Amino acid sequence: MFRTEEMDINMGPQHPSTHGVLRLMLTLDGEEISDVRPVIGYLHRGVEKLSEHRTFPMIEPLTDRLDYVAAISENLGYCGAVERLLGVQPPPRAQHIRVILAELQRIASHLLWLGTHALDLGAMTVFFYTFREREMILDLFEAFCGARLTYNSMRIGGLYEDVPAGWLDRVRHFVTIFPSREKEYEDLLTVNRIFLGRTKGVGVLTPADAVALGASGPTLRASGVDYDVRRAQPYSSYDQFQFDVPLGTNGDTYDRYLVRMEEMRQSCRIVQQALDRLPEGEVRAKVAKYIKPPAGEVYHVVESPRGVQGFYIVSTGGEMPYRMRFRSPSFVNLQALPALCKGRLVADVVAIIGSIDIVLGDVDR
């Protein structure tokens, strides 16, 4: 007569906490999750196929739209891949400025993550604090390239032009004040009992699972696996800077939080060093006007704020690539979601989605 049954509930693609158009089909036993089936593809734009009909410089704006909250990293990875194919080395000044941009982008991306993650857990004030600082970074980008989100700021062989006058001082001002601002977020969250309760032991990803799933970035490092492309296969001029790669111990949501917080501090350190040692000179290597890389293939990886971002290009010697493939960290990290959510409560799903920090533009491509 009386019976219980599991309830199927559809979370997304229109939902405040799925960070875009992610759809989750949840099977609930009361409040407990018995199954999660992510459904992706709502933001698929076919960037890989589009790339086959664009010349190499025309592809860069497309890469902006992949991970749209960290477009500089995409630009950097794509330009690096084509440069390797061409055998071109950007001048040292361009490399340093690229590092400054990429690290500021990492901070901006982590700030967006922190604000929305805290908002998902119900702490709304952190969001406004992080956006205050993110706004400063976006202003810097706007001063540099005129855009605030999709920058298209780099060119194959270096940068379009040098930084505007006074820009470096503004960056220096930002990295000096940022640590004190970061402390404000930590005051609100790091030792907050409710926040600890919501994140400690939630969504534990073991090192073995993390490696087996191919997770990367802070999601991987929070599990204690020491792998950072910036150190393992240095690109641009990362080999010239000192920085620590923060590692977690438990692989839970709280560790992923701590790792990203520390990464922001390390990014500040890198920007500081890059500013101190910024060489003078050209910002663009000599590259032919019509870029026709020799026939061949290249796979170039960079450490985007979300993890290992790979670019695989097959060239047949023409001015368009024969095949283009993006290895996006969000797509791979998202695979961990069902495993992390099983047996947890509904409220943990939003905490876990927030902590693996996906961007749907990057997942669907």
Next chain:
Amino acid sequence: MGADLVQQIVIPTVQILIVILLLPLVIAYLQLVERKVLGFMQVRLAPRRVGWHGILQPIADAVKLLIKEDTVPEKADRFLFTLAPVVTVIPALAALAVIPIAGASFTLLGYQVKPWITDVNVAVLYLLAISSLGIYGIILGGWASNSKYSLLGALRSSAQMISYEVPLGFAIIGVLMLSGSASLVEIVNAQKTARIWYVLPQIVGFFCYFISAVAETNRVPFDLPEAEAELVAGFHTEYSGMKFAFFFLAEYTNMIVVSSIVTVLFFGGWLRPFPNVAALAWLENGWLFFVPLIAGASLGWLVDQKARTGLRFMFAGGLLGAAVGFGIASADVMGLASASVPYLSGAFWFFLKISFFLFMYIWFRGTYPRYRYDQLMALGWKWLLPLSILNVIGTGLAVLLFG
């Protein structure tokens, strides 16, 4: 019409009408205050477009809600769906009937007007009973919507309300033991006789009560039934227009009711601070002094905001206001000080205390993340309940021994 009839029926009716008509306005402006305070905490500008510093924003919001399309989901139970907001808002309003605003009654046109609608001898029980009725509206609303998110929100809130009702009741028992009465007016009078606010002997009871009450009103950090990040909007996901406004009204009315109960039970209702210190007797007329002070300081603060001068004008305005107030009080302008109008003084302290607790609510909202469902249950059953029972036992022993 006999004088008795007026005294018994007309005056309470007028009072009820005043409460019902005035309350939506008060709540609309409470919400503006909430947005302003949150804006201040969150380094942003709160509403500023509608009227001077957004002073007409609540009116605009109300008009918007009134003319919004009132949608009912196709598969919802129309009758219960419409009934639910009404069921939620009526107990919230009814609870206000027993709240005493000041201690002394005054005469108007020859009739005696009491600063409360009714004083029943089981007011505390009445409040407990009526405030737990509001939950029916939430369950009905969530269930009648025929939406899974609404249902989850409703289930959460019913579990939450039942869990927190228990420590809530136990937390009050300590006060009842000390005062020996369940009438709110008598409880305040007992605090006057004891010359102490009950928050001091009942500090544990106060914490248990206030935490449980925040949970019972579904506010941050216990706002699980409407956890927007998880359940979109919880039980009122499917509601719009005036029906939504009713849920909203009920939530804020409950906040006011809870603040009033805390004030009456633990903070001496309309009594002045430190009722046991004779040297502070001048606080009885404190409103003469504090109202100009607060007005001056707020005006100064506004000038500061405009001129970006830190807090200079705020201090200056406060000092000036205090001086004016002191002048009025000592020169006895219009006999205000010597007449010692107790209902004005009482109402002043009462509203000041309520404002403080309402501010606490907003402060919580600006600070805390949200509890998880199981953690909420653990907090209620494993911490608040044993603590409030221990408080009852401790108070009982103390009353028995020191009598």
